[in-house]
Amino acid sequence: MSYRDYYDLLGLDQSATPEEIKKAYRRLAHQFHPDKNPGNPSAAEQFRHITEAYEVLQDTKKRTAYDRYGASMARGSFEGFREPGDFSPPGNFFDDFWGEIFREFYGSRRQRFTRTRGGDFRYNLEVSLEEAAFGMETEIKIPRMSICPLCRGSRCSPGTLPVTCPACRGIGSLRAQRGFFITETTCQRCGGEGKVIVRPCSQCRGMGHIKLTRIIRTHIPPGVDNGTRLRLRGEGEMGRNGGLPGDLYVMVSVRKHPIFSRSGNDILCQIPITLVQAVRGAEIEIPTLRGKAKLKVPPGTPAEKSFTLRGYGMPILRGSGRGDQKVKLQVEIPSKLNRRQREILEEFNQICAGAKKGRSEGSARN
Numbered sequence: 001m002s003y004r005d006y007y008d009l010l011g012l013d014q015s016a017t018p019e020e021i022k023k024a025y026r027r028l029a030h031q032f033h034p035d036k037n038p039g040n041p042s043a044a045e046q047f048r049h050i051t052e053a054y055e056v057l058q059d060t061k062k063r064t065a066y067d068r069y070g071a072s073m074a075r076g077s078f079e080g081f082r083e084p085g086d087f088s089p090p091g092n093f094f095d096d097f098w099g100e101i102f103r104e105f106y107g108s109r110r111q112r113f114t115r116t117r118g119g120d121f122r123y124n125l126e127v128s129l130e131e132a133a134f135g136m137e138t139e140i141k142i143p144r145m146s147i148c149p150l151c152r153g154s155r156c157s158p159g160t161l162p163v164t165c166p167a168c169r170g171i172g173s174l175r176a177q178r179g180f181f182i183t184e185t186t187c188q189r190c191g192g193e194g195k196v197i198v199r200p201c202s203q204c205r206g207m208g209h210i211k212l213t214r215i216i217r218t219h220i221p222p223g224v225d226n227g228t229r230l231r232l233r234g235e236g237e238m239g240r241n242g243g244l245p246g247d248l249y250v251m252v253s254v255r256k257h258p259i260f261s262r263s264g265n266d267i268l269c270q271i272p273i274t275l276v277q278a279v280r281g282a283e284i285e286i287p288t289l290r291g292k293a294k295l296k297v298p299p300g301t302p303a304e305k306s307f308t309l310r311g312y313g314m315p316i317l318r319g320s321g322r323g324d325q326k327v328k329l330q331v332e333i334p335s336k337l338n339r340r341q342r343e344i345l346e347e348f349n350q351i352c353a354g355a356k357k358g359r360s361e362g363s364a365r366n
């Protein structure tokens with residue numbers, strides 16, 4: 001999701017008054033509300049953007065911060081306005097504002113049914129280390145309740161309308177006299193709605209919603225690690241009675257790599273070299289996430305010596321720069337020698353012993 005200017009989104013400029021902001025948002029919310037645009041993900045996306053813009057601009061403190069720090073602030077700190085699960089709208093925003101809007105959407109009768117925000121979904125995504133390093137585009141398939149595309153949530157067979165409940169004559173409740181008392185009970189026939197559906201929609205069987213598999217295309221940013229949690233706003237369970245949808249949390253896990261392991265943003269690997277390479281020095285090829293790199297092993301390198309390839313590690317998630325690659329050399333000690341090799345090694349040993357003796361005699365003379 002690319003960043004968009006909040007004023008632009010609402011079609012305003014920076015001098016807009018709170019009244020103008022509210023008015024603009026009201027107009028756009030009507031236009032893009034998901035319930036008015038079933039099966040239209042770009043409208044839902046737009047609705048989320050304008051809601052985000054409105055939440056910032058209608059709050060004097062947040063608006064001042066946004067005006068001062070602009071884009072860089074907006075995504076970082078404003079992202080955390082609401083903790084997952086805690087859906088507390090600013091002030092009595094919902095009571096006044098949404099009350100008005102949803103009264104118009106659903107008629108006042110629906111007011112009796114509580115708006116509930118949809119639940120959050122969790123999706124486990126396994127990626128390779130390379131995908132974690134470079135980022136990727138992926139498709140997530142989520143079966144979830146959606147507004148029925150055939151009846152558009154009306155629950156009626158297309159071309160038909162609900163009729164006034166014959167049992168309660170549209171009142172939603174029934175009165176009965178028992179002796180001296182008059183009792184009022186919710187109408188069983190219409191469940192208190194005052195209307196009944198004669199021909200229910202065949203696709204959703206009169207529920208108004210249906211389980212559909214939704215395909216969400218999303219970008220996994222470079223640098224994700226085991227336990228990284230990515231939040232996709234509004235892609236969770238649908239809300240009830242006009243409530244906002246929940247969010248989708250993508251939980252990332254990174255597959256084990258045959259060569260590399262990871263420590264924070266650093267990549268670790270072990271590279272075997274021969275005894276002769278370690279003693280004499282060598283230039284060896286090192287596998288990295290970005291292809292092969294050359295490493296100069298100086299003569300007389302001790303076993304298990306570590307080298308650092310700067311900037312060859314993992315990119316820093318939502319930041320700049322990269323970790324390093326740490327290469328640990330493993331000197332292979334030959335376990336089986338043939339006769340010739342043993343002879344040479346023996347000879348080498350004698351030369352070493354001779355040199356040592358010579359040195360110690362030399363030093364004794366002095």
Ligand SMILES: [Zn+2]
Nearest residue numbers: 148151201204
């Ligand atoms: Zn339907």
Ligand SMILES: [Zn+2]
Nearest residue numbers: 165168187190
């Ligand atoms: Zn009824």
